[in-house]
Amino acid sequence: MNDKEDNNAEKKPFTLFNNETGQSIEIPVLQGSEGPDVLDIRKLHEETGMFTYDPGFTSTASCESEITYIDGLKGILRHRGYDIQELASKSEFLEVCYLLLHGELPSIEDKNKFIDVISNHTMLHEQLVYLYRGFRRDAHPMAIMVGVVGALSAFYHDSTDFSDIKQRMVACHRLIAKIPTIGAMAYKYSVGQPFVYPRNDLSYTENFLYMTFSVPTEEFKISPNIVKAMDRFFILHADHEQNASTSTVRLAGSSGANPFACIAAGIASLWGPAHGGANEAVIKMLEEIGDIENIPMFINRAKDKNDPFRLMGFGHRVYKNYDPRAKVMKESAHDVLKEINNNNDPLLKIAIELEKIALQDPYFIDKKLYPNVDFYSGIILKALGFPTSMFTVLFAIGRTVGWISQWKEMIEDPINKIGRPRQLYKGKVSRNYQLEDNRDKKSIFNWLWKK
Numbered sequence: 001m002n003d004k005e006d007n008n009a010e011k012k013p014f015t016l017f018n019n020e021t022g023q024s025i026e027i028p029v030l031q032g033s034e035g036p037d038v039l040d041i042r043k044l045h046e047e048t049g050m051f052t053y054d055p056g057f058t059s060t061a062s063c064e065s066e067i068t069y070i071d072g073l074k075g076i077l078r079h080r081g082y083d084i085q086e087l088a089s090k091s092e093f094l095e096v097c098y099l100l101l102h103g104e105l106p107s108i109e110d111k112n113k114f115i116d117v118i119s120n121h122t123m124l125h126e127q128l129v130y131l132y133r134g135f136r137r138d139a140h141p142m143a144i145m146v147g148v149v150g151a152l153s154a155f156y157h158d159s160t161d162f163s164d165i166k167q168r169m170v171a172c173h174r175l176i177a178k179i180p181t182i183g184a185m186a187y188k189y190s191v192g193q194p195f196v197y198p199r200n201d202l203s204y205t206e207n208f209l210y211m212t213f214s215v216p217t218e219e220f221k222i223s224p225n226i227v228k229a230m231d232r233f234f235i236l237h238a239d240h241e242q243n244a245s246t247s248t249v250r251l252a253g254s255s256g257a258n259p260f261a262c263i264a265a266g267i268a269s270l271w272g273p274a275h276g277g278a279n280e281a282v283i284k285m286l287e288e289i290g291d292i293e294n295i296p297m298f299i300n301r302a303k304d305k306n307d308p309f310r311l312m313g314f315g316h317r318v319y320k321n322y323d324p325r326a327k328v329m330k331e332s333a334h335d336v337l338k339e340i341n342n343n344n345d346p347l348l349k350i351a352i353e354l355e356k357i358a359l360q361d362p363y364f365i366d367k368k369l370y371p372n373v374d375f376y377s378g379i380i381l382k383a384l385g386f387p388t389s390m391f392t393v394l395f396a397i398g399r400t401v402g403w404i405s406q407w408k409e410m411i412e413d414p415i416n417k418i419g420r421p422r423q424l425y426k427g428k429v430s431r432n433y434q435l436e437d438n439r440d441k442k443s444i445f446n447w448l449w450k451k
Contacts, residue, residue, distance in 0.1 A: 011029040011031060011037065012029070013026040013027055013028050013029055014026070014027045014028075014029055014039055015027070016048075018048075023048070025044075025047050025048060027039045027040060027041060027044070028040040032064075034069055034071070035069065035071065038061050045422075051422040051424075053424050057247070057421075058317075062242060062247065062250070062419075063242070063250065063410065063413070064413065065241070065242070065406070065409060066080070066103065066409070067079065067080065067100060067239060067241075067402075067405055067406060067409060068080075068239045068240065068241045068402070069081075069241075070240070070241050070318055070319075072316070072318040072319045072320050072321065073320050073321060074321060075319055075321035075322050075323065075324050076324065077240070077324045077325065079096065079099060079100060079238065079239060080099050080100070080103055080104070082099070082105075083324075084235075084236065084324055084325060084328070085324055085327065085328055087099075087235055088232050088235045088236055088325075088328045089328070091105070091235065092203070092204075092231060093204055093205060093231045093234040093235050093238070093398075094111070094114060094115055094118060094203075094204050095111060096235050096238050096401070097114075097118075097176055097238070097401040098110065098111065098114050100238060100239055100401050100402060100405040101172060101401070101404075101405050101408065115203075115204075117173050117177075118173060118176055118177045118204065119177070119200040120177075120200065121173050121174050121176075121177035121178060122177045122178060122180070122181050122198035122200070122207065123178075123181065123197065123198060124178060124181055124182065124185070125155040125156075127155065128148060128151060128152075128155060129185070129195065131147065131148055131151055132144065132148070132185060132186075132189045132195075135147070135189065137189070137190065137192065138190075139190070140389055141183070141186040141187060141190055141389055141390055141392075141393045142267065142270075142271045142389075142392050142393060142396070144182075144186040144189065144190075145182060145183065145186055145267050145393055145396060146264050146267050146268050146271070147264075148182050148185075148186070149175075149179070149182060149260060149263055149264040149267055150260060150261055150264035151260075152174070152175075152178070152260040153258045153260040153261055156171075156174060156260070158170070159171040159174060159259075160258040160259070160260070162258070162259060162411050168259075168408065168411065171258075171259040171260070171404075172259070172404045172405075172408060175259065175260070175263055175400055175404050176400060176401050176404065179396065179397050179400045180198075180204070180207065180208035180211065180397050181198055181211060183208070183212075183390075183393045183394070183396070183397050184196065184208060184211035184212040185211070186390075186393060187212050187386075187390055187393070188211075188212070190387075190389070193215060194215075194216060195211075196210065196211045196212075196214050196215075196216075197211070198210075198211055202222075203227070203231075204231075205227050205230045205231040205234065206222050206227050208230070208397070209222055209226065209227065209230060210222065213385065223339060225335060225336070225339045226336065226339060226340075226384065228335075229332045229335055229336045229339075229380060229384075230384070232328060232329075232332050233329075233332070233377060233380065233381075233394065233398060234397065234398035235398070236325045236328060236329060236373060236377075236398070237373075237394075237395050237398030237399050238398055238399065238401050238402050239399070239401070239402025239405065239406070240399075240402065241318075242406075243275070244269050244270075244272070244274075244275050245266040245267075245269040245270040245275060245276070245399065245403065246266065246399075246402060246403060246406050248265050248266050248268070248269035249262045249263065249265060249266040249403045249406060249407050250406055250407065250410050250419070251265075251419040252265040252266075253407045253410055253411065254410065254416065254417065254418045254419040255418050255419075256418075259404065259407055262403070262407055263400060263403050263404065263407075266396075266399070266403045267396050270392060270395060270396055270399065271392060276391075276392040276395045276396065276399075277391070277392050278312065278313065278372075278374040279313070279373075279374040279375075279377045279378035279381065279391050279395075280378065280388045280389075280391045280392065281312040281313075281374075282312045282313040282351075282374050282375055282377075282378040282379075283347070283378040283379075283382055283388055283391075284312075284388075285311065285312040285313070286347045286350050286351060286354075286378075286379075287347070289350055289354070290350075291346075291350070292349060292350055292353050295350065295353055295354055295357055296357070298311070298354075299311075299354075299357060299358065299361065303363050311354070311358065311369070312374070312375075313371055313372055313374045313375030313376075313378075314358060314364065314369040314370065314371055314372065314375065315367070315368070315369040315370070315372065316370075316372045319370070319372065320368045321368065321370060322370045322371070323370060323371065323372040323373050325372075325373035326370070326371050326372055326373050326375060326376060329373050329375075329376040329377050329380065330371075330376045332376070332380055333348060333351075333376045333379045333380050333383075334348075336380050336383050336384065337379075337383055340383060340384075345379070345383065347379055347382065348379050351375065351376065351379055355371050355375070358371075359371075377391075378391060381394060
């Protein structure tokens with residue numbers, strides 16, 4: 001057995017030495033089952049009077065987790081030990097939900113029970129439907145998602161006491177089940193169509209597509225290939241370790257906030273264009289390029305440091321290799337466009353050629369700017385008829401299971417503490433209070449009144 005296989009294996013501590021004072025301290029080294037070792041600095045301030053400085057927490061492990069493993073250099077993404085490409089090709093989304101929540105793939109009996117539980121929680125409290133009417137018709141669907149998910153805690157009081165394991169699981173099931181209904185209703189409200197209620201005889205993804213695109217006046221036919229592509233989209237977005245929105249959920253949950261409020265916080269964080277809005281930015285970029293002939297010009301613009309243009313959908317904060325999710329998403333893009341007889345989609349042609357040129361260009365190779373999952377997901381969603389304003393909503397539907405699994409893991413962690421990051425203070429030092437007549441006459445608001 002090697003050290004990585006034994007989570008409790010002892011490793012020589014790391015020694016810090018201060019040249020000015022001659023002081024040295026030993027920092028314990030923690031080991032995970034995979035990935036880099038971690039310096040345990042919990043007692044650093046106590047022993048040295050100092051904190052660490054890590055903007056964005058890019059070099060700091062905020063928690064222990066058994067859910068998702070990423071190796072950005074090798075392009076690896078695994079959920080509970082299972083490779084993402086294998087899960088996307090062999091599993092259904094609800095199987096992956098069960099895996100993330102419980103740690104193992106379900107037996108046939110457990111899978112059927114889980115599907116039954118989720119199916120029986122898909123309806124919303126009818127009074128929540130009236131909440132939608134309080135939004136403007138042109139409200140962004142993500143604004144609606146934040147509001148409605150946050151409001152769930154006002155309607156489901158029997159699942160907000162997370163110290164009760166039964167209530168905890170009911171909350172997990174409700175969020176997974178209701179998030180597609182909430183998202184579909186946000187879409188329907190934005191286009192002025194009547195809400196479509198869920199059906200228990202449909203699969204999770206079929207049900208979402210039915211609630212989103214069916215209308216009472218016509219029979220709705222669901223293509224199995226489209227369902228498969230949408231289901232795969234949800235799987236590929238189910239969890240991604242301690243990203244911005246997941247960290248937000250954990251931070252909110254560390255204060256003891258109820259699970260519905262925590263997921264609403266995660267949705268708000270996901271809304272940012274640097275996180276969940278990236279696939280929408282890809283579509284806008286491809287539309288800006290407009291034609292394959294224009295790609296070289298935009299490639300050169302992307303290399304120019306003085307040009308604000310950037311190739312969206314290339315590169316990743318974690319992956320310094322090909323995003324493993326992008327390979328699966330690329331296959332789905334072709335399958336979807338073939339299904340709807342739109343394999344000549346100009347945006348897809350631009351995307352394929354752009355990827356081909358970028359992967360051969362030394363500039364992008366040296367900087368390891370490979371296509372990520374957002375590069376092709378936007379193409380798929382646009383082809384299926386979703387407006388770009390819904391792209392992040394779909395991301396949120398897939399990611400909810402990851403958020404709630406991470407929240408559940410945190411709540412059940414015996415060393416869970418309220419999140420309290422430190423800071424490097426660079427402001428004014430202590431100074432005397434100034435009476436009004438002695439204060440600086442310049443106003444910081446002057447620029448507001450200039451025309």
